[in-house]
Amino acid sequence: MIEITDTPFSPGARIDAFTKASGNAGAIASFIGRVRGEAGRVETLYLESYPGVTEAGIKAVAADAQKRWPLTDILIIHRTGTMTAGEPIVLVCTASGHRRAAFQACDFLMDYLKTEAVFWKKQTGASGETWIEPRAEDYKDNERWSK
Amino acid sequence: MIKVLYFGRLSDRAGRHEERLDLPQGVTHLSGLKNWLENSHDLGGALLDPSVKTMINQVLVHEDAALTGDEEIGFLPPVGGG
Numbered sequence: 001m002i003e004i005t006d007t008p009f010s011p012g013a014r015i016d017a018f019t020k021a022s023g024n025a026g027a028i029a030s031f032i033g034r035v036r037g038e039a040g041r042v043e044t045l046y047l048e049s050y051p052g053v054t055e056a057g058i059k060a061v062a063a064d065a066q067k068r069w070p071l072t073d074i075l076i077i078h079r080t081g082t083m084t085a086g087e088p089i090v091l092v093c094t095a096s097g098h099r100r101a102a103f104q105a106c107d108f109l110m111d112y113l114k115t116e117a118v119f120w121k122k123q124t125g126a127s128g129e130t131w132i133e134p135r136a137e138d139y140k141d142n143e144r145w146s147k
Numbered sequence: 148m149i150k151v152l153y154f155g156r157l158s159d160r161a162g163r164h165e166e167r168l169d170l171p172q173g174v175t176h177l178s179g180l181k182n183w184l185e186n187s188h189d190l191g192g193a194l195l196d197p198s199v200k201t202m203i204n205q206v207l208v209h210e211d212a213a214l215t216g217d218e219e220i221g222f223l224p225p226v227g228g229g
Contacts, residue, residue, distance in 0.1 A: 033229070047229060048154060050221060053205050078229055090229050114228040120155030121227040131156040132227050 001074070002058050004049050006081035011091045018075045018093045025072045025095035029102035031110055037085030046122040047080045047089070054078075054118040061112040065094070068108070069101035076109065080119070111141045149216060151184070155224040160193045170216040177201060178211045180220070198225050 011032045019028050035045045062074050075093040083089060092109045096102040121132045148169055153161045161184075171183045181194045181201075193199070201208050202221040214220075 048158075050152070050154060050202075050205075050223070053202065053221070056205075116226065117228050118223075118226050119229045120224065121229070122155075131159075131224070 001076070002055055002062065003077045004051070004054055004058075004080060005077065006079070008083075009077055009079070009088060009091070011077075011088050014075065014077060014091055015093055018073070018095070022073050022095040025097060027096050027099040027102040028093060029096075029099070029106040030091065030093045031106050032088055033090040033110070033113075035083050035085050035087050035089060043126075044082050044084050044124045045089070046082045046124070047078075048120045048122075049078075049080045050118050057116070057118050058113070061109065061116075065105045065108055069094075069096060069105045071096050071101060071105055074105070074109070076113070078113065078117075078119075111144070114141070149180075149214065150219045152219065152221040154222065155227070157190075157193055157199065157222050157224055160190055161188050170214060174214070176211050176213055177203070177208065177220075180214060194222055196224075199223065 011030075015028075015030050018030075022028060058076055058078070062076065065071060065074065071094055073095040075091065077091045079087075079089050090110075090113055092106050092113070094102045094105040094109070096105070123130055123132055148167045151166050151168065153164055158164045170180070174180050174183050184190065185192065185194055200223045202223060203212055203218050205219065205221070
């Protein structure tokens with residue numbers, strides 16, 4: 001399930017529901033990404049998506065993950081709109097028979113979400129507003145999964 | 148009417164996220180529309196920057212596509228991930 005939402009969500013409740021719905025899967029991996037609170041640097045983070053296009057891209061990479069690893073289920077929740085330090089931006093959950101597949105698929109999905117997913121990100125801090133582009137190391141992380 | 152969507156920094160530059168308009172007189176292709184928008188919104192070359200991608204009806208286009216006047220046209224600066 002893929003959900004792009006401008007409403008705050010509770011990762012704990014969503015992980016709990018995902019776990020319950022995952023039946024006999026022996027392994028659930030989850031990752032929560034939050035707005036970093038760097039001593040007075042980022043005050044708010046604003047994320048924009050292209051409704052339809054953003055979901056289609058995430059769906060395609062989730063389908064790719066299903067081909068690479070034996071997953072029984074995937075949950076991706078991603079925020080848009082304005083968020084403040086500590087607020088969850090993204091939750092990825094993967095369910096599988098065994099831990100390795102769950103961990104790796106979760107990592108793989110996050111690398112896509114951090115670099116290639118169709119989002120535009122603006123941070124507002126003491127120095128004003130800045131649109132942010134991926135860091136070089138984010139691209140490097142994503143290259144790990146090249147076919 | 149066409150629907151034009153500006154994302155990321157382009158929305159700041161254009162002063163809007165979205166607009167609907169009739170295809171301007173004499174504009175038949177994407178390149179013409181970009182030039183027309185550049186002039187009418189004083190975009191300072193932002194749309195012509197090679198890093199900006201264009202989607203027509205949510206599909207990436209790499210060439211100077213012909214327009215019929217009822218498309219959704221999205222202008223996308225490099226995506227930053229989430």
